[in-house]
Amino acid sequence: MKYITEFRNKDDVQKLAKAIGTYNGRPVQYMEVCGGHTMSIQRFGIPSMLPESIRLISGPGCPVCVTSTGFIDQAIALSRQTDTIIATYGDLIRVPGSNSSLENERGKGADIRIVLSSLAAIQMAIDNQDKKVIFLGIGFETTAPATAVAIQEAHRQSLENFYVLSAHKIMPPAMDSLLSGDINLDGFIAPGHVSAITGSKIYEPLVEKYQTPVVISGFEPLDILYSVWMLINQTQNNTPGVEIQYKRVVNEGGNTKALELMDEIFEPEDDWWRGLGVLPNSGLGIRTQYRAHDAKQWLPKNMELPKEPVGCICGDILKGLRSPSECRLFGKACHPGNPVGACMVSNEGACQAYYLYGNG
Amino acid sequence: MCLSIPGKVLAIRGDKADVSIQGNLVEVSLQLVEDVKVNDYVLVHVGFALEKINDSEATEMLKVLKELKNFT
Ligand code: SF4
Numbered sequence: 016m017k018y019i020t021e022f023r024n025k026d027d028v029q030k031l032a033k034a035i036g037t038y039n040g041r042p043v044q045y046m047e048v049c050g051g052h053t054m055s056i057q058r059f060g061i062p063s064m065l066p067e068s069i070r071l072i073s074g075p076g077c078p079v080c081v082t083s084t085g086f087i088d089q090a091i092a093l094s095r096q097t098d099t100i101i102a103t104y105g106d107l108i109r110v111p112g113s114n115s116s117l118e119n120e121r122g123k124g125a126d127i128r129i130v131l132s133s134l135a136a137i138q139m140a141i142d143n144q145d146k147k148v149i150f151l152g153i154g155f156e157t158t159a160p161a162t163a164v165a166i167q168e169a170h171r172q173s174l175e176n177f178y179v180l181s182a183h184k185i186m187p188p189a190m191d192s193l194l195s196g197d198i199n200l201d202g203f204i205a206p207g208h209v210s211a212i213t214g215s216k217i218y219e220p221l222v223e224k225y226q227t228p229v230v231i232s233g234f235e236p237l238d239i240l241y242s243v244w245m246l247i248n249q250t251q252n253n254t255p256g257v258e259i260q261y262k263r264v265v266n267e268g269g270n271t272k273a274l275e276l277m278d279e280i281f282e283p284e285d286d287w288w289r290g291l292g293v294l295p296n297s298g299l300g301i302r303t304q305y306r307a308h309d310a311k312q313w314l315p316k317n318m319e320l321p322k323e324p325v326g327c328i329c330g331d332i333l334k335g336l337r338s339p340s341e342c343r344l345f346g347k348a349c350h351p352g353n354p355v356g357a358c359m360v361s362n363e364g365a366c367q368a369y370y371l372y373g374n375g
Numbered sequence: 376m377c378l379s380i381p382g383k384v385l386a387i388r389g390d391k392a393d394v395s396i397q398g399n400l401v402e403v404s405l406q407l408v409e410d411v412k413v414n415d416y417v418l419v420h421v422g423f424a425l426e427k428i429n430d431s432e433a434t435e436m437l438k439v440l441k442e443l444k445n446f447t
Pocket residue numbers: 326327328329332339342343344345346349350354355356357358359360366
């Protein structure tokens with residue numbers, strides 16, 4: 016598998032880990048923002064390859080994990096309306112809402128269908144003109160362009176029965192919020208696929224403001240280890256900046272075509288993140304010109320306030336303040352077969368990653 | 376959600392491509408990328424090609440890794 020196998024080469028991994036092991040500077044704590052990184056780090060056993068003085072903690076970059084319970088409640092409310100099909104990525108289906116989940120509702124007869132792409136939801140709208148098709152838009156800058164394409168398509172084809180309920184979010188406000196909070200961070204392993212779209216430049220204001228090193232990393236073991244190496248170098252030489260390790264995919268300016276399309280369809284709005292609360296301009300709402308495709312118009316008035324699962328500390332885990340093993344429910348009441356909180360549902364969630372790879 | 380996988384472009388029809396991902400043939404939208412050609416590798420996410428993979432940068436990274444020295 017090109018671009019995968021060679022970045023997992025055992026000898027090179029060992030050699031790099033050994034080189035990192037010679038680090039004798041002050042103890043440091045780096046956060047991997049992206050849930051995909053958390054998964055790789057646990058899966059390949061990266062923490063055990065690092066000296067004790069280098070600690071990796073997981074962050075808020077798991078879209079399903081940060082999505083609000085209120086959003087799930089809204090999706091459920093919409094799924095109960097007549098002549099409605101909910102189209103969703105599979106990741107959301109088991110996330111607990113206040114009183115139910117989409118999976119539950121489907122069991123009770125709601126028409127909830129899993130799609131692998133937003134374009135499949137468009138096709139669904141074409142094939143079911145007598146129904147509303149509501150696509151649940153979640154994800155960061157990586158995934159938002161795909162939703163933007165679908166809205167543009169619907170607009171172009173005058174598909175009046177296609178709607179999006181958007182919970183899309185952007186990463187920099189979350190990173191800013193963490194750095195301004197009470198957690199000690201010596202640097203970020205920044206998300207590779209978010210950055211493929213945005214380019215590396217979006218992190219520059221953060222570095223300027225907080226002098227925190229940022230390295231944009233790929234997802235294979237050699238990528239992650241080399242990113243750690245780059246971070247240590249920035250720390251030791253006191254040269255905080257934005258560096259790209261994942262140059263085979265990421266450049267400074269990003270994917271202009273995708274960025275322009277996102278800007279055409281979405282506008283920044285305040286959004287709620289699990290653990291971080293409401294962050295100004297951190298969400299992507301649908302612009303007024305495309306309002307006809309915004310599923311918000313179908314939301315019932317006076318929805319009840321959402322309830323978070325009792326005992327779940329997913330919010331603190333997303334902030335890097337606590338680790339899954341500090342949750343009383345971890346591996347007991349809460350496991351992938353019976354997830355209590357969103358961090359156990361998603362395969363990018365820290366709780367699931369720690370559970371699967373035995374690092375609780 | 377942000378999981379994206381490299382695949383090789385085998386054929387292009389308008390704004391769609393047949394991409395081979397780990398031995399599976401998948402139809403991928405090219406609406407988010409420009410100048411993709413047959414035999415290029417692209418990063419695929421939720422049915423879309425997100426970016427072309429830059430082969431010389433991949434080679435360069437592997438070379439840097441081979442030449443790495445310890446901290447002294
Ligand atoms: S183990 Fe389950 S209940 Fe505990 S924080 Fe993680 S998701 Fe929440």
